[in-house]
Amino acid sequence: MDAIVAVYSDWGIGAKGTQPLVIPADRKRFRTLTDGAAVIVGRKTLEDFPGGKPLKNRRNLVITRQDITIEGAEVFHSTEEAVAAAAESERCLVIGGDSVFRQFFPHMKRVFVTKIYAVPHSDVFFPDLDADPDWQCTEAEPIQEHEGVQYQFCTYERI
Numbered sequence: 512m513d514a515i516v517a518v519y520s521d522w523g524i525g526a527k528g529t530q531p532l533v534i535p536a537d538r539k540r541f542r543t544l545t546d547g548a549a550v551i552v553g554r555k556t557l558e559d560f561p562g563g564k565p566l567k568n569r570r571n572l573v574i575t576r577q578d579i580t581i582e583g584a585e586v587f588h589s590t591e592e593a594v595a596a597a598a599e600s601e602r603c604l605v606i607g608g609d610s611v612f613r614q615f616f617p618h619m620k621r622v623f624v625t626k627i628y629a630v631p632h633s634d635v636f637f638p639d640l641d642a643d644p645d646w647q648c649t650e651a652e653p654i655q656e657h658e659g660v661q662y663q664f665c666t667y668e669r670i
């Protein structure tokens with residue numbers, strides 16, 4: 512199972528339920544890498560999507576403890592259920608948010624990280640893969656810039 516995340520310099524990933532600083536090229540990369548795949552997403556992050564709707568052209572596996580149905584998505588009530596369902600898809604990426612990244616972390620073999628070299632205030636964080644000996648950066652694209660903010664696409668793999 513893979514994951515995709517945009518992190519700030521302190522590995523922060525968001526504040527007050529949203530991402531304080533967004534890079535358009537990161538959104539594009541997200542669309543490209545998740546296109547046609549299954550995505551595992553927490554109910555709160557789903558609410559932060561445009562219109563609060565599931566992503567098109569992806570199999571949306573939404574995790575919630577509530578007894579709800581969501582049009583265009585499959586609803587699961589535990590990580591185990593979602594992991595079993597994800598196994599039916601050829602490709603699956605965990606797309607957040609914080610609680611989902613943490614609970615699915617042991618299942619991740621590869622993480623597509625967009626490093627945004629800025630430190631807006633975050634109240635949720637992704638595990639620092641640079642400080643984790645179980646992970647190595649296997650690909651780092653050249654640093655790019657958008658409106659004065661530098662960013663870099665990196666791939667991390669579990670050793």
Ligand SMILES: NC(=O)c1ccc[n+]([C@@H]2O[C@H](COP(=O)([O-])OP(=O)(O)OC[C@H]3O[C@@H](n4cnc5c(N)ncnc54)[C@H](OP(=O)(O)O)[C@@H]3O)[C@@H](O)[C@H]2O)c1
Nearest residue numbers: 516517525528529530553555556575576607608609610611
């Ligand atoms: N930088 C990035 O790449 C990135 C990507 C995505 C999100 N984010 C950020 O992450 C933050 C949101 O993270 P979050 O942790 O607050 O929310 P979340 O992980 O998106 O969703 C949390 C919800 O998921 C459900 N859930 C979690 N674990 C569950 C389990 N074991 N069984 C059943 N349901 C479970 C619960 O839904 P119910 O309450 O319905 O029971 C819970 O309230 C935002 O700031 C967002 O911007 C950042």
